[in-house]
Structures are given as structure tokens and as C-alpha cells.
Amino acid sequence: MLAYPVTLEPDTNGTILAQITDVPEAHTFGEDKPEALARAAGALEAALSAYMDLRREIPLPSKPKRGQRLVPLPVLSEAKVRLYSSMRSAKVGKAELARRLGCHMPQVDRLLDLNHSSRLDQVEAAFRALDKQIVIDIRDRAA
Numbered sequence: 001m002l003a004y005p006v007t008l009e010p011d012t013n014g015t016i017l018a019q020i021t022d023v024p025e026a027h028t029f030g031e032d033k034p035e036a037l038a039r040a041a042g043a044l045e046a047a048l049s050a051y052m053d054l055r056r057e058i059p060l061p062s063k064p065k066r067g068q069r070l071v072p073l074p075v076l077s078e079a080k081v082r083l084y085s086s087m088r089s090a091k092v093g094k095a096e097l098a099r100r101l102g103c104h105m106p107q108v109d110r111l112l113d114l115n116h117s118s119r120l121d122q123v124e125a126a127f128r129a130l131d132k133q134i135v136i137d138i139r140d141r142a143a
Contacts (some may be wrong), residue, residue, distance in 0.1 A: 001072055001073075001078065002060075002061055002072065002073045002078045002081065002082075003061055003070040003071060003072040003073070004020045004021065004022055004023065004026075004044055004061040004070065004071050004072075004073075005020070005021045005022070005061065005062060005063070005064035005065065005068040005069070005070060005071075006018050006019065006020050006021065006037065006040050006068060006069050006070070006071045007019045007021060007068055008033055008036055008037070008069065011029060015029045015030065015031060015036075016029060016030050016031070016032060016033055016035075016036040017029050017036070018030065018036040018037065018039060018040040018043070020040060020043065020044050020047070020071060021062060021065075021068070022059045022060070022061055022062050023044060023047045023048065023051075023059060025047040025050065025051075026040070026043040026044045026046070026047035026048075027043060028040055028042070028043040037069060037071065040071045041071050041072075041073075041074075044071055044073065045073065045074075045077055045114050048073075048077075048081055048114065049113075049114045049115070052081075052084050052112055052114075057085075057088065058081055058084065058085050076117070076118065076120070076123070077114045079120075079123050079134060080111065080112055080113070080114055080118070080123065081114075083111065083112065083123060083126055083127060083130075084112055086127065086130050086132055087130065090130055092130060094108045094109065094112070097126060097129060097130075100129035101125060101126060101129050107122075108126075111123060111126050120134075
């Protein structure tokens with residue numbers, strides 16, 4: 001699971017600032033800590049989406065420092081981020097992935113769009129085209 005450490009700090013106006021340590025562009029605020037954490041997930045997805053649009057490498061999460069909480073990516077977003085990273089590692093562009101899948105470029109664009117609700121079977125097919133597979137692990141939720 002990709003879960004990124006977040007630093008929560010009080011701001012001068014009484015709100016709580018949330019900053020994702022490994023993704024400096026991912027920062028937001030909330031009226032309290034739970035709201036700041038909830039908004040941090042959206043800020044993280046938005047920043048990683050921008051990284052993908054700019055063809056930047058996606059940083060892996062570091063270990064949290066004392067007092068930091070973790071902000072996990074939603075499962076489908078994580079699959080898309082990992083697909084993007086796998087494509088970069090294999091030096092496979094969107095056009096080549098479309099060719100391997102027998103589809104059109106807009107379909108590949110949607111597979112890499114964190115705001116699009118792609119079907120899991122389509123994401124799985126993209127990983128197969130890269131000689132990879134998705135493995136699901138279910139765990140008890142951390143308290």
C-alpha cells in the first residue's frame with residue numbers, strides 16, 4: 001500500500017496545515033486534524049496526477065517520523081500510479097501500451113487518469129501487457 005507520511009501543524013489563523021512529506025506540492029488545511037487528514041488525501045492525489053501529467057517520477061513514501069500520520073492512496077489510484085511507474089521503468093509509452101492492448105490512446109489516458117473510474121479488469125490488462133500482475137492483500141485496519 002502506498003501510504004505517505006503527513007505533517008500536521010497549527011497555522012496562524014487557527015486552522016491545521018497538512019503537508020505530505022515526500023510530495024511537497026501536496027499540502028492543504030482543515031479546521032481540525034481529521035478534516036486536514038481527509039483533505040490531505042485529495043491533495044496527494046492531485047499532486048501525483050500532476051506529476052504524471054508532467055511525466056515526473058512518482059516518489060515512494062518514506063517511513064513516517066515520530067508523530068506523523070499516514071495518508072494512503074485509494075486502491076484504484078495506487079494501481080494507476082503503479083501502472084504509470086511500471087511504464088516508466090519499462091520505457092513503454094502510452095502509444096506502445098495502446099498498441100499492446102489493441103486500443104486507442106484515449107483509453108490509455110483514462111487508465112492513467114486518477115480522476116477517472118477505470119474498471120479493474122482494464123487496469124489488470126494493462127499490467128499484463130507489461131508482464132506484471134496485480135496482487136491483492138487484505139489486512140486488518142490499523143487502529
